[in-house]
Amino acid sequence: MLVMFNKAALSSYGFPCANVITLLQMICANGLLFTLKSWNMINFGKDPRTDLSLKGLVPYQTLLKTSPLSFAYLFYMIVGMASIRGVNVPMYTTLRKTTVFFTLIIEYLLLGHRYSRYVVSSVAIIVLGALVAGSRDFSFDLQGYSIVILSNVTTAIYLATISKFGKTSGLNSFGLMWCNGMICAPVLTVWTVLSGELGRALSFPQLQAIDFQLVVLASCTLAFFLNYTIFLNTTLNSPLTQTICGNLKDLLTVVLGWIWFGGLPFDLVNVLGQFLGFGGSGIYAYCKLKGK
DSSP states (O other): OHHHHHHIIIIISOOOOHHHHHHHHHHHHHHHHHHHHHTTSOOSBSSTTSOOOBTTBOOHHHHHHTHHHHHHHHHHHHHHHHHHHHSOHHHHHHHHTTHHHHHHHHIIIIIOOOOOHHHHHHHHHHHHHHHHHHTTOOSOOHHHHHHHHHHHHHHHHHHHHHHHHHHHSOBOHHHHHHHHHHHHHHHHHHHHHHHTHHHHHHTOTTTTOHHHHHHHHHHHHHHHHHHHHHHHHHHHSOHHHHHHHHHTTHHHHHHHHHHHTOOSOOOHHHHHHHHHHHHHHHHHHHHHHHTO
8 A cells, every 4th residue: 555655646646756755754653653652652672671762762872773774774765765656556566576586685695594495496486476477568667677676675685684683783663663764864854955855845736735645644654554564574584574475465556556557458477477476475484384
């Protein structure tokens, strides 16, 4: 649903400032976290008895320690928002399935994780499905495809960084999200001002339209819950598990993308590729449950 609302804001409404939406998502997320923290509904430390925050804020040393995660998140969000604009939703979803390959590589390089041949085989099936599904896309856009592939790389790095700092920083998912916003929001604010995006956003003709505002509000709300579940799943399981779990929701994304935004006509080869990807995800889940 987040992809749908982001696509609606950037394409259907023609909002030209993807980074401004990313900035709004960060501001809304940290505003909600601060409110919940002030009401003692959440804490930022893993141990409920020991809260690492000081007067509602994470200590400066902890912010510095988690800064690599914050910058990985910033690049992940910026490139991810830009990648949605360049291709149709079904093709975007298809290309994003190749993230599992990059995650497998990045986990090995950054975390030293090795997987069994069964898991590697399931990843190969998912990638094969993505290639099959995209083989009949006649609206080939090299620039759009390149941005999506770059988004896959930044996603893999981001998830591997979550896994690393989620286990070593002493912060829970809420604390890690807070650090991301505290570091990334000021950086992104400066960037949007210098690049002129903030000015273009303020002069956007439909800025006062209630329907557009509702779309952006929905985007910010969904981004908060999505980021929380990504942090939680990646920390408790692994970056590769998070990536493959994300593939399971793609059937809904593809169907809604075709209905709402169009792009690809119905094609049996594309459907076959999608089911190959889902099958690979199922094999991976079976291997993990069986400990293979």
